[in-house]
Amino acid sequence: MYRSHSCGELRAAHINTEVTLSGWVQKSRDKGFMVWVDLRDRYGITQLIFDEERTSKEMIEKAKSLGREFVIQVTGTVIERESKNNRISTGNIEVLVASLKILNEALTPPFTIEDKTDGGEDIRMKYRYLDIRRNPVKDNLIFRHKVSMEVRKYLSDQEFIEVETPYLIKSTPEGARDFVVPSRMNEGQFYALPQSPQTFKQLLMVGGMDKYFQIVKCFRDEDLRADRQPEFTQIDCEMAFVEQEDILTIFEGLTRHLLKEINGVDVTTFPRILYDDAMRLYGNDKPDIRFEMKFGELNSVAQHKEFGVFNNAELVVGIAVPGGNKYTRKEIDKLIDWVKRPQVGALGMVYCRVNEDGSFKSSVDKFYTQEDLAQWAVTTNAKPGDLICILSGKTNKVRAQLSALRMELAERLGLRDPKVFAPLWVIDFPLLELDEETGHYHAMHHPFTSPKPGQMELLDTNPGDVKANAYDLVLNGNEIGGGSIRIHDKHIQATMLRHLGFTEEEAKAQFGFLMDAFEYGAPPHGGLAFGLDRLVAILGGQETIRDFIAFPKNNSGRDVMIDAPAFLDEHQLKELSLKSDIQA
């Protein structure tokens, strides 16, 4: 037996008990005739005391030899601490050590195993197993486990069945790139790893499973933007005999349950906003509504004068920064520099101070009167003391730019409090999205999303205007989930695929099994998938998903700890009937 107790559980009530503990040496203090050692395990830290008077000289010498992160086992008696430490749960006691065994030695770790470490990202990733010893990482993993357990508990209580769908499936060129897996037993052929279990969950609905969920790994071989992973985890759900409203209700319930159980927060309302309104009011389909600063569209009150920049713009749009009038000229110039950075891409920014006396001072005073500016204030809902920031240009671009500015300013103003949770649904997404490069439309969500009733006709005339029965759940400015009501009619599905540019042959080759399934009594169905990595990060009050993944990959898709991917030996390639253009 390596231990009678963990390092986190001894209390005053244990005083005079003989205990055995095992763990890692967090640190030690050597006073010559006395040595204290902080012994750490997953559950906490217990102070050990060695002293010449009460134990032996040999023991004290051995204790002095202990390095950081040595693994030791001690037996001793719980005694009351002279100077209590109320910052840790075991702070009332210490263990007077009677025997000490070194279970394993340790080299000095390449960074400190402390809450605030001296190690940079790269070294911590290479030695992730040491990084995991640190409380922030360890706590994040435990937090993730708790969230997953609560998700399963809630959905299972709602009669959802977790069904494992296959990982070795078929490649579909549509959408993001698949990771593929050569099959040795079926020479020259490949499996693909799933980007999501989409078709399988729809087949489960055809199979009468009614309510399905799965917490499941998904894979996308995409160039990795910051904070994306080639493998990621989804909470994947599907329901039969449902309308959009049924799905929103269930997943509001799940989100409310998580916020309550995990964060102790009661969220009563889940406002709903149309996609078009989200774009108009926040420039963004995942608005952070913990704060206001809604967009005010200024075309009608800013394009009637001689200011060409505005007059030539498709959209002139502004936000009122609360208390922004206190910014100095220099600070505002910095803000202008910020929006002109290539990552944001604005050409400039017009601003207008709203003075406490109700007067205005703008950077375009030579074009506009006080009455004009008063109109801007009304439209952007600016109050005395605010600063109105205005961008102009092509609608889509300028919305994205102003949205970036809005988020940045909220961050600076401390309006993005990670302890406040403001979920909302964005609904009625467009069915199709124009690929500006190819000029073709592709499915915004996926090709199985159903158009809103009565809009099929628009597909031929105004494809971009067709709205879908598709919805996203947004939490604090992040999309944490999205889904749709699916097509369950084979004719509509065939029409959709034709509009997406699939020939009948391609459609059959790729989705034939799903189209076949729709012949045999497919029920109306729909679903939703949450991104677990991001959901956990946001519930944990952070935004970096990597901090909530045990062994994440870097931006090149590499695991630097195990050094993967790697070259195969010739023999392995040969068995797979493959040749690589690249040599090891």
Added chain:
Amino acid sequence: MYRSHSCGELRAAHINTEVTLSGWVQKSRDKGFMVWVDLRDRYGITQLIFDEERTSKEMIEKAKSLGREFVIQVTGTVIERESKNNRISTGNIEVLVASLKILNEALTPPFTIEDKTDGGEDIRMKYRYLDIRRNPVKDNLIFRHKVSMEVRKYLSDQEFIEVETPYLIKSTPEGARDFVVPSRMNEGQFYALPQSPQTFKQLLMVGGMDKYFQIVKCFRDEDLRADRQPEFTQIDCEMAFVEQEDILTIFEGLTRHLLKEINGVDVTTFPRILYDDAMRLYGNDKPDIRFEMKFGELNSVAQHKEFGVFNNAELVVGIAVPGGNKYTRKEIDKLIDWVKRPQVGALGMVYCRVNEDGSFKSSVDKFYTQEDLAQWAVTTNAKPGDLICILSGKTNKVRAQLSALRMELAERLGLRDPKVFAPLWVIDFPLLELDEETGHYHAMHHPFTSPKPGQMELLDTNPGDVKANAYDLVLNGNEIGGGSIRIHDKHIQATMLRHLGFTEEEAKAQFGFLMDAFEYGAPPHGGLAFGLDRLVAILGGQETIRDFIAFPKNNSGRDVMIDAPAFLDEHQLKELSLKSDIQA
């Protein structure tokens, strides 16, 4: 809203309630002026009634048009059934339909959607989504979900943390073949899919996670024996600061919990048997102990006469078949034919009848006396009325043959009752296994398994005799889990790898990160993995894992429903810098 109730929940208490139901047409009976339809969903079946008097003629015509597996929605009133059906939970009521809507039509399914179907394995796999509508398959999937939930609940209550380990890892040529995944972003390099999260869970122990578990997909590119799948699910566990006893205790607890919660069975004892004894007494490292028929080794009482077959054998070994003396000569001849089949491979079988009067009659009476045969009866624990079956030959082969016979006879005798559960631990497995082809030893469990204390020295002299801290949990003749105490000392790990034939370079290339990790304070640790597919099948009283997997692959590793694997298009191969020797 598609339904107010499911098809499984209406009872007498609902009589006179107006309800809306949706589901599939299971079957209908047409009496001309009246039509009954059985409406089915996941939760049950509700009888619908249409009649001319109480509804309309149009409605009845529409009802008559319904084909099997049509998806419909009805609204109507719950009424009392005239002839109750107490075989279904809704058997006291029926729904008098007021409105009927066909939600989707259905082609006639290629096999009947009944508990006993007329569809063969192949067609059911191709239309698995229809197969899943059948109760036996649907119930198995729901059963699997319940088992998984209980596993998670138990382990989580025991402070285990579920940690997701990566799926895109590094190939290790050791052991079974890896599935590999070409990386586009790291040209010419490959990931591998995990055969198990073995090294990651050990790294989590080094990382102080203390108690880890995960229900996780694993992958092996092996030629598929019957009832093996290229992707399979493990309940993977690891614990730090433990000895073998700690692990056995926890997982006895888990197994006991599952048998209690899932099967309502109280299992009190988990006997333990040494691997050597299991081989000696059952010819098998996963003995079914629901019945006796232990092996009796007969060398000392069968090699003293002139019977050359026995005298030349390494092992002469028999079992007593309870009541087997009632077999006719013809039946015994058939048994002999059975052991001579190539799948078993015995050259012949000697038998000895134990008559009710205590006399013996054997097939080798010309060599052995009644006293000799009496000795055989003692050794095999044969009673009057039994039949002793004896095989002889090389020890390993003859044990396997007699074990096969023992299982076959038990099956025929009805001794393998799927409602009886008899778990046991097989412990002290050999550390190494001789590969008869190459003459090399390889790790029986895996290269991280620790030898029993004090046995390292034997590695040089008698490698085959070294026993490991390794254990299997066996349930009803199936290995449902296995594990070991791991090596946590880098020197011992290096010695092990050297003995397994790894050069220092190879060891570093493949396991360098683990060896490095062991430098930084690795705790003693060990673990276990359960095969979830098999565990679920056995708890469900069956032995075919495929029946408990939603979308299984066939023996060629193909998913015949989606037709995967498949050829890639040239463009995809090119992006991966790959050429295939095989053309589509």
